Every structure is written in structure tokens, then in C-alpha cells.
Amino acid sequence: MPKQIHVNLFEMNCVGHISHGLWVHEDNNRHRFNDIEFWTELAKLLEYGCFDAVFLADVIGAYDGFRGGPQTALREAVQIPNNDPLLVIPAMAAVTRNLGFASTFSTTYEPPFAFARRMSTLDHLTKGRVAWNVVTSYLPNAARNFGHEDEVEHDHRYEIADEYLDVLYKLWEGSWDDDAVIRDRANRTYTDPAKVRYINHVGEYYRVAGPHLSEPSRQRTPVIYQAGSSVAGREFASKHAEAVFVGGFSLDDVRGNIEDTRARAKLHGRDPDHIKFLAGAAVIVGRTEREAEAKYAEFQRLRSVEGHLAHSGAGLDWTRYARQERIADVVARKDPGYQRLGYRYKPEQTVGEVLDRVGGYRRGPFFVVGTPRVVADELEKWVDEGGIDGINLRQFLTPGTAEDFIELVVPELRRRGRYRESYTDGETLRERLFGAGNPRLFDVHPGARYRDPTALVA
Ligand SMILES: Cc1cc2nc3c(=O)[nH]c(=O)nc-3n(C[C@H](O)[C@H](O)[C@H](O)COP(=O)(O)O)c2cc1C
Incomplete structure (x- = not known):
């Protein structure tokens, strides 16, 4: 069996995510991002195409470093205006059964307790289809929005993030037993109090008593995504991440980063295969070479x-x-x-x-313009030689990029046995990545240790 390719759509709750200038294209829908229908239509399309998930990026500040202010970002709609990514997930979940939802949230500015409940709520509402992309935020303006003079220093942000995740694991994995909720009408007992506990976390950055306010959801801990590329970032990913957006300047570089992260995961006592690697991919596909090149030329013209x-x-x-x-x-x-x-x-x-x-758009190592066959060849090369498990599909047009991929690339990948024919109905997002029977963190994941209540006291 050839290795199948996981595909996420790279999205953001804004007009201009990473393909700047293209919002003016007459077939682009980005300006509708404030409408709930923009999200429900997109979700239905991606589920029709059997995508793994829609991945939502996020920033919590403006890009105001260029020419001394936010003017260029505002004029060009560079990630401003932008809306909260978590809030569009229930709308998309309501019109789908299987599509996954990965959302970005920063560990640097908002403390963990409220976020733990928000993610548990989403995991309940989606029946176990959510992932969290852990970021530590990089915009100086974001720091100033949350009461800081300037950014918290880079590696220090990862230290804070490490404790942040520790608090979350305690809440998600350790605060409630699986059988805590008994809904015993006769005895008027909804939850058995003996099976819910305080976490009493006292650390360097956070003090959190618990108990967690949500009862256990299907995945408990959402699937952990991460995209660190620095040494501190890769170290963090190797400890916590289950899916990594792997960076690099070339296919070899990407493969090296994958090997490095897997080796580090082993040092954390994890199975290196418990991390999936996704590469950002720009795919411009046409029925003919000429059609694809024409699309590319138009994108370049409007950039x-x-x-x-x-x-x-x-x-x-x-x-x-x-x-x-x-x-x-x-x-x-x-x-x-x-x-x-x-x-x-x-x-x-x-x-x-x-x-x-x-x-320009010929940026990043995974960039392909061509017919479905050329695109599928490139994808197979990245999987077989680069060692990736899937891609995060960059959008040029919404919904055009996803439509093209579904109409032209997916059938070619299916012919090659590289793409699912259908979903396994009702599986969690974690099971989609790691197989049936794995809805929860693997036992060797550091977050799983809090399933033992004595670990909460330590
Ligand atoms: C595909 C991808 C998506 C990312 N999305 C976000 C995002 O939505 N918000 C954010 O603040 N940072 C995002 N980042 C930045 C990463 O979190 C990280 O800061 C960056 O890759 C640099 O790694 P380092 O922090 O280890 O130096 C993203 C990075 C990649 C490669």
C-alpha cells in the first residue's frame, strides 16, 4: 500500500492570509470572510473533497513594522481585518460530519484556564474533530495589545508555553476520570464527585486550581499541531506535537528537519512515528500545462x-x-x-x-504549476523522498484553489492509491492521523502522565 497523503487547507479568518494582492481577483471570495456562509460553504466543499482538516492561522496584532505603521497592512488587507478563528469552527462543524478543524492559539498572552474550556467545548461540539496549533506569537504589536512593552524573548516564550501545556494536560487529561459523569437520575447524581479533582497547579508562570469545567470530550486533549523551526521550537515540537508544519529551504532540508525532530522525540520517550509532518504546498493546477501557467501568470500580475x-x-x-x-x-x-x-x-x-x-509566488520549496499528473508526481516525491506525511494547501483563490485541487488533483491521487476514497465515518481527527482506536493522546506522550492522579500531586 502506498503511503496516503494527508491534506489540510491553509486558511485564516481574514482577507489576506499569505497570498497578498489576490483579494482583488474577481473570482476571489475572501472579502466574504465576515459571513458565516463563507465558512459553511467552504467546510462543505472540503468535506466533499475528503480533506483531513481546515487549518486556521491566527495573529493577535497588526503588522506595523513596515514603513513605521500599519498603513500598508491595512490598505492591502494583510491579516487585518481579522476575526477570531475558534468562533467559525462550530458553524463549520454543524454542516459537516468528518472534516477536521485545526485552530491556532497563542500561549503567550492569555492564561490557560479559559482556553482549556474553550477547546474542550469545541471538542464536544465537533465530536472529537479539533486540533490546536500551538504558537507563541511573534508580533511586537501583539505584545502591546496585551499589556507588555515589547515581545517576550523568543526562547523564553517557549519556556512559558511548556508550562502552559502542562497546565492544559492536567485539566484535560487528569482532572476528570472517564467514568465521572454517571447521569444517575434515580440517585440524583449527575457527576460522581469522587472522580473529579483539583489540579492545584503552582508553577513559575501559572497558578491554576481546577477542577476543569468541561467533562471529558472524545479526544480530551485536542490534536497538538506546531510549527517551530528554531532549536527551541523543534525541541518543543518533539516533546508536544502530533503534527508538525515542517519548514525548510529544500526537500533535503525538510527531510533533515523531520529526522531531527523525530530523533528529539525519541529522547522525550516518544515513538518518532507519533508525529506527522506536513509541508506548506503551493499548487497551481490546470487541465493543460498552458492553463496552469496562465493561472500562475495572473496571480503574479495581481500580487x-x-x-x-x-x-x-x-x-x-x-x-x-x-x-x-x-x-x-x-x-x-x-x-x-x-x-x-x-x-x-x-x-x-x-x-x-x-x-x-x-x-512573488514561487517561494518556499514546495511549489508546483502544472497538470494533475505533474502535481501528483511532485506530491509523491515529497512523500517518498522528503518523508512528509501530507500538506497544508496554500490558497490563491477561495474557493478556487480547493475546487481545483478536489476536481483535478484528488482523482489523480486516488488513481495512485494516495488519497482516501471516503472518510471513516465518525472517527476523531487523531484517529484520522494515527488510525482507529487512537482517539486520545498516546500513553507515551508527556500529557498522558496526568491520567494517573498521583502525578497531579507531584
Ligand atoms: C505553516 C505555518 C503556520 C504558522 N502559523 C502561525 C500562526 O497562525 N500564527 C503565528 O503566530 N505563528 C504561526 N507560525 C509561526 C510558527 O509558530 C513559528 O513561530 C515559526 O515557524 C518560527 O519558528 P520558531 O518560533 O521556532 O522560531 C506558522 C508557521 C508555519 C510554518
Whole structure:
């Protein structure tokens, strides 16, 4: 049996997520993101196409580092306006039976107790179809929205996140026994009090008494997604994540990152196969090569270079420099913004190359334009040679990108035995990733230790 490919749609509750400029395309629906129908229609489409899940990114601040303010982000709709990702999930769940929902939430600014209840609520309402993408947030403006002068230092954010997850595991896994809710009408007992406990967490950053307010949901802990690429980030992922958005500059680089994260997982006592790796993928498909190329050319024509620069986190406005100048030379002049150069820039590149790359769509190693056969070949190569388990499909048009994928790529993948013919009805999202009988965290996952009540006291 060839390895099947997991496919998530990469989404965000906003107009411009990562394909800046394309909201102006006449077939693009992004401006409808405030409407509940935008989400219910999308969910039904993805379920028809048997996607694993819709993945919702999130930021809690504005991109205001470019040209000294949020003007470019506002004009180009670069992740502002944006709405809360968690709140569209129940609407999508109500019109689907099997589609999964992965939402981003940051561990840095809001304490864990209320979030634990929100996720349990979603796990109940979706019958075990939710995942949480753990992020620590990177925008300075986000810090200022939550009462901080500036961002919490990068590695320190991961330390806080580690304790944050510890609190959540105690609430989700340890506070209620499976058989706590008995609904015994005759004895007027809804919940057996002997089977629910305080967690009494006292740590460096949080003090949380519990008990958890929600009764156990199907998955208890939502599937944990993560996308860290720094050493601290990969270390965190190897301990906690069950699905990782793996980064890298090339297929080899991605494979190396996968191997590194799997090796680290082993050191945490986990089975390295208990982590699935998803790569961000840009797929522009057409019935013919020409049709696909025409779509790509149109996207390139409509792209917003300034929007991408505002998003990229570079404090420098590269449009102000001559195209042939080297990045290193510009940086050497110590422009005030140079410290926020970001990983996307290499010193030997020219300004022109940066503008073409940052502003263009042929970016990131997984980019394919072509017929369904060409796309399927590329996907198979990434699975077989890169070691990925699936993709996070980048959107150019909504719903056009998903429609194209479902209409053209899915049948080709099915012919090759690489894509499910149907869902296993009623499975949890975790079971979709790890097989039937695995609705909960694996026993060797660090969160599972709190199933033993004595671990809560330690
Ligand atoms: C596919 C993908 C999606 C991400 N989505 C978000 C997001 O929605 N919100 C966010 O704050 N960060 C997001 N990030 C950033 C990561 O959480 C992380 O900060 C980044 O990959 C850098 O890793 P590091 O923090 O270990 O340096 C995303 C990263 C990737 C690769």
C-alpha cells in the first residue's frame, strides 16, 4: 500500500492570509470572510473533497513594522481585518460530519484556564474533530495589545508555553476520570464527585486550581499541531506535537528537519512515528500545462509586493534601494530596521532578488504549476523522498484553489492509491492521523502522565 497523503487547507479568518494582492481577483471570495456562509460553504466543499482538516492561522496584532505603521497592512488587507478563528469552527462543524478543524492559539498572552474550556467545548461540539496549533506569537504589536512593552524573548516564550501545556494536560487529561459523569437520575447524581479533582497547579508562570469545567470530550486533549523551526521550537515540537508544519529551504532540508525532530522525540520517550509532518504546498493546477501557467501568470500580475513586504517582518523598506545593491551592503549601513532582517533574507542576495522572491509566488520549496499528473508526481516525491506525511494547501483563490485541487488533483491521487476514497465515518481527527482506536493522546506522550492522579500531586 502506498503511503496516503494527508491534506489540510491553509486558511485564516481574514482577507489576506499569505497570498497578498489576490483579494482583488474577481473570482476571489475572501472579502466574504465576515459571513458565516463563507465558512459553511467552504467546510462543505472540503468535506466533499475528503480533506483531513481546515487549518486556521491566527495573529493577535497588526503588522506595523513596515514603513513605521500599519498603513500598508491595512490598505492591502494583510491579516487585518481579522476575526477570531475558534468562533467559525462550530458553524463549520454543524454542516459537516468528518472534516477536521485545526485552530491556532497563542500561549503567550492569555492564561490557560479559559482556553482549556474553550477547546474542550469545541471538542464536544465537533465530536472529537479539533486540533490546536500551538504558537507563541511573534508580533511586537501583539505584545502591546496585551499589556507588555515589547515581545517576550523568543526562547523564553517557549519556556512559558511548556508550562502552559502542562497546565492544559492536567485539566484535560487528569482532572476528570472517564467514568465521572454517571447521569444517575434515580440517585440524583449527575457527576460522581469522587472522580473529579483539583489540579492545584503552582508553577513559575501559572497558578491554576481546577477542577476543569468541561467533562471529558472524545479526544480530551485536542490534536497538538506546531510549527517551530528554531532549536527551541523543534525541541518543543518533539516533546508536544502530533503534527508538525515542517519548514525548510529544500526537500533535503525538510527531510533533515523531520529526522531531527523525530530523533528529539525519541529522547522525550516518544515513538518518532507519533508525529506527522506536513509541508506548506503551493499548487497551481490546470487541465493543460498552458492553463496552469496562465493561472500562475495572473496571480503574479495581481500580487502585492508591498503587502508581502509588510507581512515578511523586515523592518527595511526594500523598495527604497536600487535593485542591484547587495543585502549585506544595505544592512552594513545599519539602517534602523536591520535587526529585523528575518530569515527570508540572505546577505549575498540583491535587493532585486529579494523583491522578486518575497513579492512573488514561487517561494518556499514546495511549489508546483502544472497538470494533475505533474502535481501528483511532485506530491509523491515529497512523500517518498522528503518523508512528509501530507500538506497544508496554500490558497490563491477561495474557493478556487480547493475546487481545483478536489476536481483535478484528488482523482489523480486516488488513481495512485494516495488519497482516501471516503472518510471513516465518525472517527476523531487523531484517529484520522494515527488510525482507529487512537482517539486520545498516546500513553507515551508527556500529557498522558496526568491520567494517573498521583502525578497531579507531584
Ligand atoms: C505553516 C505555518 C503556520 C504558522 N502559523 C502561525 C500562526 O497562525 N500564527 C503565528 O503566530 N505563528 C504561526 N507560525 C509561526 C510558527 O509558530 C513559528 O513561530 C515559526 O515557524 C518560527 O519558528 P520558531 O518560533 O521556532 O522560531 C506558522 C508557521 C508555519 C510554518
